[in-house]
Amino acid sequence: MTADTVTDPSDLSALFEEHRPVLTGVAYRMLGRVADAEDVVQDAWLRWSAEGREDVRAPRAYLVRITTRLAIDRLRHVQSRREAYVGPWLPEPFETDFGVTVPDTAERAVLAESVSLAVLVVLESLSPLERAVFVLREAFGFPYGEIATALDKSDAAVRQLAGRARKHVDERKPRFEVDPAQQRDLTERFLAAATGGDLGELLSLLAPEARLVGDSGGKSKAPLRIVESADKVARFLLGVARQAIPGMEIRLTELNGGPAVLILADGEPDGVFQLDVADGLIQCVYILRNPDKLTALAPE
Template sequence: MTTDTATEVFEAHRPLLLGVAYRMLGRSADAEDVVQEAWLRWSGADRDGVREPRGYLVRVTTRLAVDRLRQIKARGETYVGPWLPEPWVTDLGATAPDAAERAVLADSVSLAVLVVLESLSPLERAVFVLREAFGYPYAEIAAMLERGEAAVRQLAGRARRHVDERRPRYDVDPGRRRDLTERFLAAAAGGDLDALLALLAPGVRLVGDSGGKSKAPLRVLENADKVGRFLAGAARKGVPDADYRLLELNGGPALLVLSGGRPDAVFQLDVADGLIQTVYIIRNPDKLRALPTA
């Protein structure tokens, strides 16, 4: 295999590798680093001996992501306030035209699921991602992770039970979520408390991630009155030179707030029964740098 051909093969698989790495890590920069390291391994490998480039590249990427996740956990870094995954621009329709497949991929990359995945061990997370998001057979996963198939099945069962017990059940229909996102924008931007309260479920939660580097609640807010009043108050204070964009992040519609042309905040909503169940706000500037502004 020539160098040019090797580059073409790798680039063809790059979206898949980024998808695996991001779901493993919940951090775009780390996912990019892992995929870059996978490229270095691929470019230096004896490629003539690789019968299935896709399997080889996914295996290398998964192992690198497991190592990176272990390093992150070992550092035991203290995060100020609630932690949310770094927003990730998605275009699942291009890679998963089937509606059922798209729904699975969207769910596996949602903020709610990625938060739950943070509590899994690195190996449990790898098995869950490969099995649930990408449908790999247990035997292939076992070979990738150099574990016995029985052990991988146990890891998969434990991870699935953990996720099923903790992830909320929300409506993933993009049309309904987009409609509520647009109505939320109109109500929140205008500071209209009554309009906000009409959109919020009684037990709605607001989770803000600032990392202590900008203003956002350091604790989760709960119930419609508290969440509505916080949002209305924030709207009254305003964002200098604000502009708003709707885009797809983490498999669903999201609202990007720009201040002076720079990303200031991301809002994303979890929806069920026609009402907003969770409001996610990401304001840590380190997590917003890679988002498109045009």
């Protein structure tokens, strides 16, 4: 982290904007919703700009600390709302372009995994503190000492939280080396098989224990329970493909660090399909159809 002291109050806005991408990244990984993340970052700005910060020697560390604590407070609040959510809950899709903005392949892979739907779903089962430590350590590489300061915890406590969180994630989302080109190829083949009604091809792409998770929030059509087994998932998808959508348009895009299928109806987002791929097969199909989570994907 930089140690550039804030000496001129007029620089507050410029410094905040410089660090906004990191703050938004932390807040989104903590909360799984773009709107919630933006609200947290806005609250962080209000606190940062409330008075002069001439005594702050490391603005980035200071802002991350504010943002993380605000995100923890909001997460504790929204978790109670999610208990009453209709059907499975999935994070809101987040447009990414790591291939352009992050040139280093290793760093791009870490960022892509940390923002993937599969990992964000697992993070939902962590405690707010475990999630904060995981995000700061695994996604952004913050030293344990700085995380301890951000959370007002001891270094030993942070290391213990990090170990528990990493173990929990590894147990539920084992690490696989996923080739981006292979993931895109599987997405394109999946799309062709589903729209073409090719049951055999779909089954060849799906792992035997494949699952389908749909998120509608009770506001549109999507399964209210997880669909399990390749055969049931494939037949469900073919049934969906046969249903006509007025003015339907299909686009391949990048969401949450990987390829995704965006469905438009009369120019407005109607749904998103994204695949969790491992060992060359589709492990899970995520379908997002809650209209509240699709508004940010509307074409300009």
